[in-house]
Amino acid sequence: xxxxxxxxxxxxxxxxxxxxxxxxxxxxxxxxxxxxxxxxxxxxxxxxxxxxxxxxxxxxxxxxxxxxxxxxxxxxxxxxxxxxxxxxxxxxxxxxxxxxxxxxxxxxxxxxxxxxxxxxxxxxxxxxxxxxxxxxxxxxxxxxxxxxxxxxxxxxxxxxxxxxxxxxxxxxxxxxxxxxxxxxxxxxxxxxxxxxxxxxxxxxxxxxxxxxxxxxxxxxxxxxxxxxxxxxxxxxxxxxxxxxxxxxxxxxxxxxxxxxxxxxxxxxxxxxxxxxxxxxxxxxxxxxxxxxxxxxxxxxxxxx
Amino acid sequence: xxxxxxxxxxxxxxxxxxxxxxxxxxxxxxxxxxxxxxxxxxxxxxxxxxxxxxxxxxxxxxxxxxxxxxxxxxxxxxxxxxxxxxxxxxxxxxxxxxxxxxxxxxxxxxxxxxxxxxxxxxxxxxxxxxxxxxxxxxxxxxxxxxxxxxxxxxxxxxxxxxxxxxxxxxxxxxxxxxxxxxxxxxxxxxxxxxxxxxxxxxxxxxxxxxxxxxxxxxxxxxxxxxxxxxxxxxxxxxxxxxxxxxxxxxxxxxxxxxxxxxxxxxxxxxxxxxxxxxxxxxxxxxxxxxxxxxxxxxxxxxxxxxxxxxxxxxxxxxxxxxxxxxxxxxxxxxxxxxxxxxxxxxxxxxxxxxxxxxxxxxx
Numbered sequence: 001x002x003x004x005x006x007x008x009x010x011x012x013x014x015x016x017x018x019x020x021x022x023x024x025x026x027x028x029x030x031x032x033x034x035x036x037x038x039x040x041x042x043x044x045x046x047x048x049x050x051x052x053x054x055x056x057x058x059x060x061x062x063x064x065x066x067x068x069x070x071x072x073x074x075x076x077x078x079x080x081x082x083x084x085x086x087x088x089x090x091x092x093x094x095x096x097x098x099x100x101x102x103x104x105x106x107x108x109x110x111x112x113x114x115x116x117x118x119x120x121x122x123x124x125x126x127x128x129x130x131x132x133x134x135x136x137x138x139x140x141x142x143x144x145x146x147x148x149x150x151x152x153x154x155x156x157x158x159x160x161x162x163x164x165x166x167x168x169x170x171x172x173x174x175x176x177x178x179x180x181x182x183x184x185x186x187x188x189x190x191x192x193x194x195x196x197x198x199x200x201x202x203x204x205x206x207x208x209x210x211x212x213x214x215x216x217x218x219x220x221x222x223x224x225x226x227x228x229x230x231x232x233x234x235x236x237x238x239x240x241x242x243x244x245x246x247x248x249x250x251x252x253x254x255x256x257x258x259x260x261x262x263x264x265x266x267x268x269x270x271x272x273x274x275x276x277x278x279x280x281x282x283x284x285x286x287x288x289x290x291x292x293x294x295x296x297x298x299x300x301x302x303x304x
Numbered sequence: 305x306x307x308x309x310x311x312x313x314x315x316x317x318x319x320x321x322x323x324x325x326x327x328x329x330x331x332x333x334x335x336x337x338x339x340x341x342x343x344x345x346x347x348x349x350x351x352x353x354x355x356x357x358x359x360x361x362x363x364x365x366x367x368x369x370x371x372x373x374x375x376x377x378x379x380x381x382x383x384x385x386x387x388x389x390x391x392x393x394x395x396x397x398x399x400x401x402x403x404x405x406x407x408x409x410x411x412x413x414x415x416x417x418x419x420x421x422x423x424x425x426x427x428x429x430x431x432x433x434x435x436x437x438x439x440x441x442x443x444x445x446x447x448x449x450x451x452x453x454x455x456x457x458x459x460x461x462x463x464x465x466x467x468x469x470x471x472x473x474x475x476x477x478x479x480x481x482x483x484x485x486x487x488x489x490x491x492x493x494x495x496x497x498x499x500x501x502x503x504x505x506x507x508x509x510x511x512x513x514x515x516x517x518x519x520x521x522x523x524x525x526x527x528x529x530x531x532x533x534x535x536x537x538x539x540x541x542x543x544x545x546x547x548x549x550x551x552x553x554x555x556x557x558x559x560x561x562x563x564x565x566x567x568x569x570x571x572x573x574x575x576x577x578x579x580x581x582x583x584x585x586x587x588x589x590x591x592x593x594x595x596x597x598x599x600x601x602x603x604x605x606x607x608x609x610x611x612x613x614x615x616x617x618x619x620x621x622x623x624x625x626x627x628x629x630x631x632x633x634x635x636x637x638x639x640x641x642x643x644x645x646x647x648x649x650x651x652x653x654x655x656x657x658x659x660x661x662x663x664x665x666x667x
Binding site (some may be wrong): 038082086088089091092093095096097099100102103104106107111112132151184228229232233235236239270272273275276279280282283286287290292294 | 338386388439440442443446447448452453454458459461462465469587588591624627628630632633634636637640641
C-alpha cells in the first residue's frame with residue numbers, strides 16, 4: 001500500500017463522512033429539543049432523489065441543491081406536524097415516513113425516468129469541486145483534499161456554528177431549555193412546541209445537504225434506497241457524541257472511515273462481508289460507548 | 305355492553321376504516337397526477353387481489369409471512385421493546401432452516417418440523433444479541449436491530465452467492481438448490497399457489513392472541529409496555545420479560561421466514577426478505593391493528609391484497625406497483641393520528657369557554 005493510495009482512502013472517507021455528519025447534526029439538533037427524530041433516513045433519501053430530479057430537468061447544481069434541501073425540510077415538516085402537533089409516537093411516524101419516502105421515490109423514479117435500479121447520466125452535473133492548488137507541493141496532501149465539494153467543508157463549519165448557537169446565543173439557550181424540560185420552558189414564556197417544530201425542520205434542512213452530497217458529491221447518481229441505513233448510522237453517531245456537535249465530527253469521521261473501508265477493502269475481502277462492515281461497526285461502536293458510559297457512572301458512584 | 309365499551313369498539317373499528325379510505329384517496333390523487341383513471345385502476349387492483357380465485361390464493365399466501373412478522377413485531381412493541389429487526393431475524397431463520405433441509409439427512413413432515421424448530425431457534429438467538437447489548441450496555445435496541453438487518457442480509461446473500469449456490473440455472477440467479485419435495489407444504493391444486501402453510505400461519509396467530517390475552521406472560525409484557533416502573537414495582541422481572549418477549553419476537557420472525565421458504569419458494573433466494581419487505585408490511589399491519597393479533601391478521605390480508613393488486617396494476621395499467629406501498633404507509637400514518645379522536649378533540653375544544661379563554665398557540 002503506497003502513500004497515494006492511503007491519501008485516496010482518506011479522500012473517500014471525507015466524502016462518506018459528509019452525509020453522516022449532516023444527518024448526525026440534524027439528529028442531535030432534535031435531541032437537544034427533546035425530539036427523537038427517526039425519519040432522518042427518509043429526509044436524506046428524499047433530498048437525494050429531489051436533487052437528482054431537479055438536476056435532470058435543469059442541469060444546474062445550485063438549483064438541485066436548493067431543491068434537495070427543500071425536499072428534506074418538507075419531509076421534516078410533515079414529521080414535525082405528526083410528531084409534535086398531533087403527538088403521534090416518534091417510532092410510528094419515523095418508520096412510516098421512512099417507508100413512505102422509500103416507496104414514493106421508487107414510484108416517481110419509474111414515472112420520471114422510466115426505470116428501476118439506478119439513474120445516471122442525462123448530462124447531470126455534480127456539485128462544484130474545490131481543488132486545493134496551494135497544496136500542490138505535497139502530492140499526498142493534494143490527493144487527500146482533491147475534488148471535495150464545497151458542501152463537504154460546509155459540514156464541519158455547520159458543526160461549529162451549531163456549537164456556537166447552543167452555548168453562546170439566547171435562542172440556543174431557549175432551545176436547550178426546551179430539551180431539558182418543555183413544561184418548565186413553557187412556564188417561562190418560551191413556546192416549546194414552536195421550538196421543537198423548528199428543530200425538526202432544521203434537521204430536515206441539514207439532512208437535505210447530506211442527501212444532496214450523497215447523490216451529487218462524487219458520481220451524480222440515484223439508486224433505489226441508496227441511503228441504505230445512513231440515517232440510522234447517523235443516529236448512532238449522534239448518540240455516541242452525546243449530542244455534542246463538535247464530538248459528532250469525530251464520531252461521524254469514524255463511521256465515514258468504516259463506510260470508506262467497506263468500499264476499499266473489497267479488493268481483499270469478499271464484498272458481501274465488507275458491505276456489512278459499517279453496520280456491524282455501528283452496533284459495536286454504540287456498545288463500546290455504552291460500556292464506557294457505564295464505567296464512568298460506576299466511578300462517579302465510587303467518588304460519591 | 306356498556307357505553308364505554310361500545311364507544312371504544314366504534315373507535316377501534318371506525319378509525320382504521322377512515323384511515324383506509326383516506327389512504328385510498330391519497331392513492332387516487334397520486335394516480336390522477338400520473339394520468340391514470342383511479343376508479344378503473346382500483347377496480348383492476350381489487351379484482352386481481354381478492355375477487356378472482358387465482359389472485360385470492362396469491363394474496364392469502366403472501367399474507368402468511370406478513371401476519372406472522374406483524375405479530376412478531378406486536379409481541380415486542382407492546383412490551384415497549386422496539387424491535388425493527390424482523391427482517392434480519394427472518395434472514396437468519398430462513399437460511400438456517402434451508403441449510404438444515406438441504407444438508408441434514410431428514411425428510412417428510414418431521415424433517416419440516418425439525419427445520420422449523422432450527423430456524424426459529426436461530427432467529428430467536430439472533431434477536432437476543434441486540435437485546436443483550438441493550439440490557440447490558442444500554443445500546444439502543446432501535447439502532448442495533450435495524451443495523452443488523454443490513455449486515456445479516458449481506459452475509460446471508462454471501463452464502464447463496466458462493467457455498468450454497470445452485471449450479472443449475474442461468475448464472476444470474478443467486479439461489480440455493482430446492483428442498484426435497486417431501487418436506488414442502490401441501491398444495492391443494494396445481495392451478496394456484498394456495499397451500500397448507502397459510503392455515504398453519506393463521507393457527508399460530510390465533511395462538512398468539514391467546515398468549516397475549518390469557519396468559520401470565522402476555523399480561524406481564526403488556527404491563528411492562530404500559531409502565532416499566534409499575535411493572536417492576538408489581539414484582540415483574542423486567543430482564544426476564546425483555547429476553548422472553550424478544551426471543552418470542554425473533555422466533556415468530558423465523559417462523560414467518562420458514563413459512564415462506566417451505567410453502568412458496570422452496571429455496572433461499574438472494575435478498576428474498578429485504579426486497580419483498582414482508583417485515584415492514586407486517587409492521588404496518590400491526591400498527592394499524594394496534595398490536596391486536598386478530599386485527600393484525602385481517603389487515604395483513606388486506607395489505608397483502610394491496611401488494612398483489614399493485615403488481616397486477618403494474619402489468620396491466622402501467623402504474624408502478626409501489627403505489628401499494630404508498631397507500632399502506634399513508635394508512636399507517638393516518639391511523640396513527642387517530643383522525644376520529646383528533647376531530648372529536650377539535651369539536652370539544654370549540655366550547656365557548658375554551659374559545660374565550662384561550663389566546664391561541666399552545667394547547
